[in-house]
Amino acid sequence: MERTLVIVKPDGVQRGLTGEVISRLERRGLKVVALKMMNVSRELAEQHYAVHKGKPFYDGLIDYITSSPVVVMIVEGKNAIKAVRNTVGATNPVDAAPGTIRGDFAMDIGRNIVHASDGPETAAFETSLWFSEDEICAYTRNTDTWIY
Ligand code: RTP
Ligand code: MG
Numbered sequence: 001m002e003r004t005l006v007i008v009k010p011d012g013v014q015r016g017l018t019g020e021v022i023s024r025l026e027r028r029g030l031k032v033v034a035l036k037m038m039n040v041s042r043e044l045a046e047q048h049y050a051v052h053k054g055k056p057f058y059d060g061l062i063d064y065i066t067s068s069p070v071v072v073m074i075v076e077g078k079n080a081i082k083a084v085r086n087t088v089g090a091t092n093p094v095d096a097a098p099g100t101i102r103g104d105f106a107m108d109i110g111r112n113i114v115h116a117s118d119g120p121e122t123a124a125f126e127t128s129l130w131f132s133e134d135e136i137c138a139y140t141r142n143t144d145t146w147i148y
Helices: 010-014 018-028 042-048 058-065 080-088 101-105 120-130
Strands: 002-008 031-038 070-077 114-116
Touching (some): 002 018, 002 080, 010 018, 010 058, 010 070, 018 031, 018 080, 018 101, 070 080, 080 114
Antiparallel strands (some): 002 070, 031 070
């Protein structure tokens, strides 16, 4: 089982798409094991987006992610990192396939609704950056054997 970090970004929360995002992940068969709403401090935003420091869009990205509350969660499943990235769709919504979250609900690369970890190292770093161990629930659902 893999765990990955998913954030419903400020535009997703403001547009009332939090439930839609969670619902799509849950219906796919992924399991939410941690979940909270929060305001993002600049310090946390800068740690989360450290790899993008110095890029032209960095300052705007930090302003955006700290502008209004986010809903952040850890999602678990077999190959969860890849499964979530594929459900979210391409970074630029105009390139995202219809049927993906970004392809169905977004228009602009700077307002693309969702963040999802892009690989195993990033997922490990991001899940521990946003959540403490005691905020994560390990549990069995009685539907799990119908998914795998
Ligand atoms: P995310 O990290 O949010 O899941 O998105 P991603 O992996 O698909 O994209 P990434 O390359 O990590 O970029 C992080 C976020 O920065 C914004 N961005 N703007 N050229 C631009 O204006 C530009 N490029 C990236 C997007 O909000 C992207 O999700
Ligand atoms: Mg990324």
